[in-house]
Amino acid sequence: MTETLEETPPDTVTRAKVPEAAEDEKTRTAAAAKDAETVDTPTKTASDPVAESAAEKDIVVRSREAAADNEQQGRDRLRQTNWVLASVGAAIVVISILYGQPWNETVDDDRRAGGIGIPLSVMVVGFLGLLQRGEGGLLAYLRGKDKRLSTSLTQIALWTVALATAFLYFISLDVLSDEGRYALDMTLGSAWKDFPEEYLLLLGGPFAAAVIARISVGTNVDQGRLQKTEANQTKLRDVVSDDDGRGSLVDAQFLVFNLVALVWFTAALVIDSTALPGIPPVLVGLTSISALGYTASKSAEANQPVVNSVTRNLGGGLGGIRPGDLVEVRGANFVPPGAASEEFIAQLAVRFGAIDVLPEIRLDEGGRVRSPSNTSIIARVPNTLPSGSVDVTVITAAGAQTASRPVTIVPDKAIITGLEPAFGTPGEPVVVRGRFFFGPQAAKGAQPTVLFDDVYARPTKATDEKLTVTVPPELSGESVNLIVIASGGIEPSDVVKFRLHPKRSS
Known part of the structure; x- marks a missing residue:
């Protein structure tokens, strides 16, 4: 049973003995290391500091190597992607020219116009890619500041290429035939009032979504509500994923509805190549609603870091x-x-x-x-x-x-909270309870020491909060001053009064 300790007033305590104990600590530490087999060392869940340091250095080295590897892989991936796009573009140009045969006047005008308009569109896109070859080629236009493919920018690019190809086709057809001149007039000329308004939504929806998303994300980042990191590599799946690489239903829906509209646009243009095809209102509505959902999702993103508690690590014991x-x-x-x-x-x-x-x-x-x-x-x-x-x-x-x-x-010093039993007998064990008996920088095998007046005693069992020590047999009197000298160089405990029973006769 632990009783309330009676501390000795400062003017009755001889402090000169404590420095002597501190000076002798190295000698006692060496002796404790030799007898480590007979002394219980404290149980700690923390890893060995040397092992921790090695692990940290290993992580730093590995992180630097990973960063260099990811950067190189990213450059390689960009080069490969641009080569694939260039190859596809070259194939489209060759096929379009061979199929359209723009030099052959016996071939239908729409085929010849396709053989001119499509290659022109591909070459314009390729030229834009060359302008940004140092920043990733065509992907430079599709990536956000975080180096991830942007869902909204990708759809803007798809609709821009589709409409530009259609207009180049109409221009080519205008040069080759009167029918084409009518188609061009329908889209750009006197019939402007009949221009399909749904195209303003189809192109403006992703554009507005991209602008609003960028403003919302930037504002949230500036105000600390949102964290954004740069991606190691630009990946195609970015257009349907969140920053963690998990699939995003909102992004996927936005992309799918626009892809369906693009397929409809392409098929309708092939069937009737005299004017821009109309898009079903239902499809236009779905793309617009998905754009609103996309912008709302980006505006609502938040992952502000927060600290809820700071406590001593598990196994570090009680106390401050x-x-x-x-x-x-x-x-x-x-x-x-x-x-x-x-x-x-x-x-x-x-x-x-x-x-x-x-x-x-x-x-x-x-x-x-x-x-x-x-x-x-x-x-x-x-x-x-x-x-x-x-x-x-x-x-x-x-x-x-x-x-x-x-x-x-709290001050870095040992603390005594109780003695069991409260009255000790010379030659018999006593349990000293408290905190911080082992300093954070205590060497492996080092042990605390208990000082009874001017007599040192080494514990037979020791943890950070409990010491079992034998009361020196040579002690006499009614009480002694007890101090715990912790290992690891921290301050000794305050002095407490330890009452003694008379030594039992053998």
């Missing part, structure tokens, strides 16, 4: 947070979408006051990063941090910063 302690920061959205790779994990930081600390790395059995995670970060409190209140914030790989959460840093 000290300099050098491992703490667990819990919250949400520490890992932004698309930033789960080691390259981005290595960019996380925990800020204690004005000091930034990299998180501790924890790996699973497969060598993958288990911590930090989206909801938890383990970090070590800087040793130079003074006691008192300090603000803790998390800085994510996207550069977003959480609101600060104040925590109290």
Whole structure:
């Protein structure tokens, strides 16, 4: 049973003995290492600091290598994509010219116009790609600031190419025949009042969606409600996926309805090549509604990081947070979408006051990063941090910063909370309960020491919160001053009065 301790007033305590104990700590630590087999070492869940350091260095090296590999793979993928597009474009040009035979006046005018208009359209698109060859070719027009393919920009590009090809076809047909001149007049000339208004929605819908989405996303990022990271590689699936690579039904619906409208447009133009074909109102309505859903989805996106709690890491024992302690920061959205790779994990930081600390790395059995995670970060409190209140914030790989959460840093010293039994007998064991008996930087095998007046005693069992030690047989008197000298170089505990029973006769 633990009783309330009676602390000795400062003027009755001889403090000169404590420095002597501190100076002799190295000698006792060496002796403890030799007798480690007979002393129970404290159980801690934290990894060995050397292993942690090696893991962190390995993660940093791997993240740099991964970043370089991803950058190279991205360049290779862009080159391959542009070569594929160039090959497809060349094939379309060759097929169109061979089939249309624009030089052969015996061939139908619409075929000859196709043999001119389609190659011209492909060449214009290819020229635009060459203008941006240093930025990814044609994909430069379709990517957002985050280097992902944009759903809305992709649809703008598809409709632009489709309509441009149609107009070039009409112009070619106008040059070759009177029928074509009528078709051109219907679309650009005197019959402008009959221009199908649905095309304004089909082209303007994705355009408006792209503009509104960019403004909404930019505003949310600037105000800290949304985190965006750059993609390692530009992928085709970006047009139907969110930033994490998961399929997005809203994006897919927006794309599918517009693709259906494009198929209708192409088929109708082939059937009647004298004017722009009409698009069914139902299809126009579906594309417009999906555009509204897309913009609403982008405006509602939010993944602001937040810190909910800062506590001593599991296994660190009870009590307050000290300099050098491992703490667990819990919250949400520490890992932004698309930033789960080691390259981005290595960019996380925990800020204690004005000091930034990299998180501790924890790996699973497969060598993958288990911590930090989206909801938890383990970090070590800087040793130079003074006691008192300090603000803790998390800085994510996207550069977003959480609101600060104040925590109290307690002095780095051992604390005695109880003695069992409250009255000891020389030569018999006593249990000293408390906190911080092992400093955060305690060497492996180092043990705390209990000082009974001027007599040192080494525990037979020791954890961070409990010491079992034998009361020195040579003690006498009614009471002694008891101090715990913790391992790891932290301050000794305050002095407590330990009452003694008379030594039992043998």
